Amino acid sequence: MCRNIRVLHNFEPPATEDEVHAAAVQYVRKVSGSTNPSAVNQEAFDAAVEAIAEATRTLLDSLVTKAAPRDREVEAAKAKERAATRYAR
Template identity: 45%
Template sequence: MCRNITELRGLDPPATDEEIEAAARQFIRKVSGLRQPPAADDAFEVAVIEVTATVHRLLGALPARRQPPTTVPPLRRPEVRARLGR
């Protein structure tokens, strides 16, 4: 649905809470059509919290895989970029 949502399963190190929430937020933005929720709209934030919790459960329930994902999100992480000298 959205090419910008990063695959989080199989990352080494595992996806952080912040990465999971960012993916959930991107998903909610996409399905709602809102780039930024209205200031008084709690429904958007509640949806982000619920999707984040669901993704945590999903990632915990899926078997780990040994191969890295087809996308390479760890390269976005500061510690990986520093190690690679980028």
């Protein structure tokens, strides 16, 4: 999976529309192989982003878990620790 796409499920507060949209953009960029589509492909790119964002929001709204909500600050600290370990080599 693309490293820029983050887990959005089970956070308190829930994922924002901006986070959902950013994940959709990253997904479409990865699948299309293009970070900046040409003018002729822009409409298709934007439509795909909106469709993925809608599907993502539907998924997040439908998921059920018994786990306690995650804390964004704790998860960010864990990510920094993993990165420090990964790049300390």
